[in-house]
Amino acid sequence: MSHRIAAKITGVAGYVPPKVMTNGDLEKIVETNDEWIRTRTGIRERHIAEKGTATSHMATEAAKSVLAETSTDPADIDLIVLASVTPDMFFPATACLVQERIGAKKAWGFDLSAACSGFAYAMTVGAQFVGAGTHKKVLVIGSDTMSSILDYKDRATCVLFGDGAGAALLESAGPNEGILDFQHDVDGSGGAFLYMPAGGSLHPASFETIEKRMHYVHQEGSQVFKYAVRRMADMAAHLLEKNGFTKDDMKLLVPHQANLRIIRATQERLGVDDSKVLVNIDRYGNTTAGTIPLGLRDAVEQGRLHKGDLVLIVTVGAGYTTGGVLLRWAY
Numbered sequence: 001m002s003h004r005i006a007a008k009i010t011g012v013a014g015y016v017p018p019k020v021m022t023n024g025d026l027e028k029i030v031e032t033n034d035e036w037i038r039t040r041t042g043i044r045e046r047h048i049a050e051k052g053t054a055t056s057h058m059a060t061e062a063a064k065s066v067l068a069e070t071s072t073d074p075a076d077i078d079l080i081v082l083a084s085v086t087p088d089m090f091f092p093a094t095a096c097l098v099q100e101r102i103g104a105k106k107a108w109g110f111d112l113s114a115a116c117s118g119f120a121y122a123m124t125v126g127a128q129f130v131g132a133g134t135h136k137k138v139l140v141i142g143s144d145t146m147s148s149i150l151d152y153k154d155r156a157t158c159v160l161f162g163d164g165a166g167a168a169l170l171e172s173a174g175p176n177e178g179i180l181d182f183q184h185d186v187d188g189s190g191g192a193f194l195y196m197p198a199g200g201s202l203h204p205a206s207f208e209t210i211e212k213r214m215h216y217v218h219q220e221g222s223q224v225f226k227y228a229v230r231r232m233a234d235m236a237a238h239l240l241e242k243n244g245f246t247k248d249d250m251k252l253l254v255p256h257q258a259n260l261r262i263i264r265a266t267q268e269r270l271g272v273d274d275s276k277v278l279v280n281i282d283r284y285g286n287t288t289a290g291t292i293p294l295g296l297r298d299a300v301e302q303g304r305l306h307k308g309d310l311v312l313i314v315t316v317g318a319g320y321t322t323g324g325v326l327l328r329w330a331y
């Protein structure tokens with residue numbers, strides 16, 4: 001059964017901090033090289049937040065841009081759903097910080113944690129309120145400051161990620177526009193392969209957790225890689241087939257940007273050429289919850305999305321979480 005939600009994206013915007021860290025810069029920090037990073041991941045550079053810039057700041061910039069782009073009065077926002085694994089603090093929720101900074105006086109809001117599937121999950125959750133008719137304008141944000149939890153002594157993880165945020169405005173949709181279907185799933189057995197061990201209630205911060213470098217991303221890259229290749233491809237093919245579409249009906253695939261090889265494997269499975277796939281990992285790396293809105297923003301800016309186009313979003317992230325959203329672009 002398809003999960004139609006009568007909600008559509010009416011604007012999308014993004015923000016990355018100005019400081020760029022190239023592969024060459026990383027060569028000076030860890031034992032790595034530009035050639036390895038480019039051929040194994042597709043990444044050339046990523047943006048890194050300056051000290052003092054947090055997830056809320058990037059989220060606020062992205063939110064302000066989408067409000068400006070859609071000429072929306074912040075006081076008209078009903079709800080803010082913010083996806084992140086790097087909130088400013090445990091509490092208050094980063095959504096609350098953003099609510100105050102953008103002046104969304106009547107909005108309620110909360111954070112949602114689904115790692116790299118965060119934006120797809122947040123979009124689906126936020127859209128439910130629009131589809132139900134109880135909320136008119138919902139702001140969905142994906143924002144992550146991955147540099148704050150990266151171990152710059154671990155070459156296998158620190159080269160992969162960057163900082164960034166994106167935001168989309170959701171409003172009610174007509175019959176053949178907006179979210180046509182979505183499918184999300186979780187495989188909790190993947191929790192052991194991509195996680196940050198300390199800082200939560202299991203291992204609160206202590207001298208020991210710091211000494212053991214437990215406040216950083218830990219990953220078994222090859223395990224995550226294999227899972228992501230299989231699930232991204234399966235999810236993409238499934239959502240198209242289930243809705244009676246073929247690859248030819250799809251205008252653009254906007255996949256999570258974790259590794260160019262994962263993206264290409266997904267693309268091969270669907271049998272589509274590069275013109276139908278949004279890739280920006282070369283410039284941003286993996287910005288976790290930021291990749292999908294930044295991808296949509298880039299697609300709009302590059303003139304690759306028009307009203308009526310069929311767009312497929314697919315994500316895999318820590319958890320494991322898998323997300324897929326099929327939508328008909330509405331502007």
Ligand SMILES: CC(C)(COP(=O)(O)OP(=O)(O)OC[C@H]1O[C@@H](n2cnc3c(N)ncnc32)[C@H](O)[C@@H]1OP(=O)(O)O)[C@@H](O)C(=O)NCCC(=O)NCCS
Nearest residue numbers: 032033036040116155156159221222224225258259316317
């Ligand atoms: C991390 C990843 C790029 C590693 O690529 P890979 O082809 O699997 O490489 P391996 O992990 O097998 O490592 C191969 C070799 O490169 C080395 N290596 C790892 N990182 C390196 C780096 N930055 N520079 C140079 N060499 C590196 C390893 O130490 C290993 O050396 P060894 O063979 O002497 O032990 C890849 O597994 C990946 O992208 N995984 C998924 C990550 C991801 O998407 N995470 C987020 C999910 S949303």
